[in-house]
Amino acid sequence: KQWYQRRVAITAGIYAAVGTIFESNPAPAFAMFKFVQSSVGAAAFVYCGHLILPYQLGILTVTCVVGCISFAFLDKSPSQKLEQKAVADPEQDKFLQTPA
Numbered sequence: 001k002q003w004y005q006r007r008v009a010i011t012a013g014i015y016a017a018v019g020t021i022f023e024s025n026p027a028p029a030f031a032m033f034k035f036v037q038s039s040v041g042a043a044a045f046v047y048c049g050h051l052i053l054p055y056q057l058g059i060l061t062v063t064c065v066v067g068c069i070s071f072a073f074l075d076k077s078p079s080q081k082l083e084q085k086a087v088a089d090p091e092q093d094k095f096l097q098t099p100a
Contacts, residue, residue: 022029048056
């Protein structure tokens with residue numbers, strides 16, 4: 001049960017990030033995410049019966065490193081865009097301001 005909760009939490013975080021980054025047209029981004037997720041799952045299902053464990057762990061290690069590097073790279077750009085957007089449009093967060 002715990003592995004499923006972690007998977008759901010990660011997926012929800014990805015959905016939130018994709019929705020924030022592509023807020024004007026999120027449908028293609030969600031479709032691409034689901035396509036990649038399904039493709040990788042299918043590929044793992046196919047190769048797991050043909051490769052021995054050390055090779056499977058090597059593939060897992062490489063994809064985890066690539067994923068971490070990609071996340072670190074992409075995590076910088078959306079936050080900078082959101083900060084610039086907030087500075088450019090201060091009226092957007094007016095409901096968060098308390099009256100003096």
